[in-house]
Amino acid sequence: MSAALETPAARPFMAAQGAAVLVILAIACLLVPAYASAWTIEAILLPFLAFSLAGLGLNLLTGYAGQVSLGSAAFMAVGAYAAYNFQLRLDLPLPLTFLFAALTAAAVGVIFGLPSLRLKGFYLAVSTLAAQFFIQWLFNKFGWFSNYSPSGVISAPVLGFAGITFDTRESRYLLALSVVVVITFLVHRFVNGPARINLIAVRDNETAARVIGVPVLRTKLTAFALSSAIIGIAGVLWSFTYLRTIEPEGFNLDRSFQILFIAIIGGLATVRGAFLGAGLIVVFPLLLSRGSAWILDGGLDAGTVQLTQRIILGATIIIFLILEPNGLSAILDRITARTRSLFAKITRGRA
Amino acid sequence: MDWFEFLFAVEVAVGGLLSGVMYALVAIGFVLIYKTSGVLNFAQGAMVLFAALTFVSLVEREVPFALALVVTLVIMGLLGLAIERTVLRPLANRSPMTLFMATLGLAWVIEGGAQLIWGTQVHALDLGISNAPFEIGGIYISNFDLVAAAIALALVIVLTSFFRFTRTGLSFRAVADDTFAAIAIGLRLNRIQAAVWTAAGVVALVAGLLWGARLGVQFSLSLVVLKALPVLVLGGFDSIAGAIVAGLLIGASEKLAEVYIGPFVGGGIEGWFAYVVALAVLLIRPQGLFGHKITERF
Numbered sequence: 001m002s003a004a005l006e007t008p009a010a011r012p013f014m015a016a017q018g019a020a021v022l023v024i025l026a027i028a029c030l031l032v033p034a035y036a037s038a039w040t041i042e043a044i045l046l047p048f049l050a051f052s053l054a055g056l057g058l059n060l061l062t063g064y065a066g067q068v069s070l071g072s073a074a075f076m077a078v079g080a081y082a083a084y085n086f087q088l089r090l091d092l093p094l095p096l097t098f099l100f101a102a103l104t105a106a107a108v109g110v111i112f113g114l115p116s117l118r119l120k121g122f123y124l125a126v127s128t129l130a131a132q133f134f135i136q137w138l139f140n141k142f143g144w145f146s147n148y149s150p151s152g153v154i155s156a157p158v159l160g161f162a163g164i165t166f167d168t169r170e171s172r173y174l175l176a177l178s179v180v181v182v183i184t185f186l187v188h189r190f191v192n193g194p195a196r197i198n199l200i201a202v203r204d205n206e207t208a209a210r211v212i213g214v215p216v217l218r219t220k221l222t223a224f225a226l227s228s229a230i231i232g233i234a235g236v237l238w239s240f241t242y243l244r245t246i247e248p249e250g251f252n253l254d255r256s257f258q259i260l261f262i263a264i265i266g267g268l269a270t271v272r273g274a275f276l277g278a279g280l281i282v283v284f285p286l287l288l289s290r291g292s293a294w295i296l297d298g299g300l301d302a303g304t305v306q307l308t309q310r311i312i313l314g315a316t317i318i319i320f321l322i323l324e325p326n327g328l329s330a331i332l333d334r335i336t337a338r339t340r341s342l343f344a345k346i347t348r349g350r351a
Numbered sequence: 352m353d354w355f356e357f358l359f360a361v362e363v364a365v366g367g368l369l370s371g372v373m374y375a376l377v378a379i380g381f382v383l384i385y386k387t388s389g390v391l392n393f394a395q396g397a398m399v400l401f402a403a404l405t406f407v408s409l410v411e412r413e414v415p416f417a418l419a420l421v422v423t424l425v426i427m428g429l430l431g432l433a434i435e436r437t438v439l440r441p442l443a444n445r446s447p448m449t450l451f452m453a454t455l456g457l458a459w460v461i462e463g464g465a466q467l468i469w470g471t472q473v474h475a476l477d478l479g480i481s482n483a484p485f486e487i488g489g490i491y492i493s494n495f496d497l498v499a500a501a502i503a504l505a506l507v508i509v510l511t512s513f514f515r516f517t518r519t520g521l522s523f524r525a526v527a528d529d530t531f532a533a534i535a536i537g538l539r540l541n542r543i544q545a546a547v548w549t550a551a552g553v554v555a556l557v558a559g560l561l562w563g564a565r566l567g568v569q570f571s572l573s574l575v576v577l578k579a580l581p582v583l584v585l586g587g588f589d590s591i592a593g594a595i596v597a598g599l600l601i602g603a604s605e606k607l608a609e610v611y612i613g614p615f616v617g618g619g620i621e622g623w624f625a626y627v628v629a630l631a632v633l634l635i636r637p638q639g640l641f642g643h644k645i646t647e648r649f
Contacts, residue, residue, distance in 0.1 A: 068448060068451075068452075115630055118633065118634055121447065122391040122447070122451060122588065123588075123633060125451070126580045126584045127584070129580060130630055133577075133623035134626070141616070141619060253577075260455070303471060307463045307466050311459065311464055314455075314460035314463065317452065318437075318456040318457060318460070321442065321453045322441040325445075325449065
């Protein structure tokens, strides 16, 4: 993967970028809860937030540290089941539930990250599938994790903290939003801090990284731990704020691939890439089913739409890899750069 | 352990070995492509599904068996050509990981396409091989599995002699050894890659027919890749012999584990046990049992 570091030309835009982020945040916090329809929140924003966070977590591992994982959904499951059990058995307050769910996912992530110390590339990617299958099997087989629910599907309890219960749609949305904002901020600090160089050195050339004194083992395991923790929290959001049910089937291999696709389409080794990719993955199927209903008058049956989605999404991945390997993030960069120069021309023309 | 228990264990192991051959059959498709283009082709499973689904749908439309086979072969060849043109060529000289991710996308396209064209229902596939088990010295062996193993063996012999004795096979190996040198002496990389993908399509067809006869032809057929991947990792990505040995090893250990360890942990461990075996071996020998020692960067 190339082009990890932001181009120097992007630097002057930093201030503008910060302003844009604040504007988006203001809209998300103030306008959305007041004006967005129930459908927008339930079908778009809640899955979008959970997917973004999962994509962000995987991007840390795959985009920055260069370790491809095909087991992301398993770590979402670990987070979701951990949160459920911490709430059920220890009755922990909400922030601690999130923290402990993240820690559990991180611990599991480190265990399944251990092979990365010996394996690289494809061999590692395949070995992460072990996590996917083992963890899904574990939650399926042992009733303890789902508190012996006869169907295996648990309905997630309503979260609450300090007298606030997150039972309404808007409150669930705001909870998810604040979690995502806090974690995104932390990740942004992390990947732009001193750790960035270590991660990218390990990704680009491990041997060279070792030569110049980068602690390769620690960097890899840290990447696995942080990535799994974030994906774990994404799992909590997915099952507690979006679906409000937890079942092992919801965290299957397809979900793992979806998260990988989010990271690729959005743009590897960027923070905003995860959000752009998640937006596409969530909105795109809705557009497709609505579009087909509109064009074909009555629409295709659900099965056909699903298959078409699969085909188009798969093709989109290939097209992105061929035409724009740096993802939507790079496209956004180009658009902003172009509008900027256009604005500059206009203002210069006036003066 | 008394005699009958021992016989039972042998029976389980033999059954495992035979199903291991079936895993190896899928794994060989991966090895072919990896050897010549350095790509781990995740779409191999989708190709297995596509081949089996095309064949069975033709047979159900009253196309004679042999003709259906030929038509499916041609279609798989065309698919190989199309993949070379639309995916591999534009991605030439990109990192192996990029190509791998492209094959993930490709898998979705082929799976979706196969089902969109031929429908999603389950098809039964009868190859005319009797499934009656027969007995040797107190051990029951599935006739079908034995025939499948024989077919797989024949395929391996054909492929190996192809690589060893034909000009095209030699050029495959030349490309695998050093792509740039191969281009420099005038080998046509595009044509060779198209040929390899076609060969992988043929292997996919054989695997698809045998697996399809066993499981029924349906979406889950594309999931046999997940069974083949640990075999591949264990055997080394670039060794056909490795795929066979690893297939046998994983097939037998998986079945034995299911019978003897399974009951203690609630059963159903077949889904991940192979991965654990593969991982355990890899931690000691990161290049797999037979693979070339590699230093991978991306």
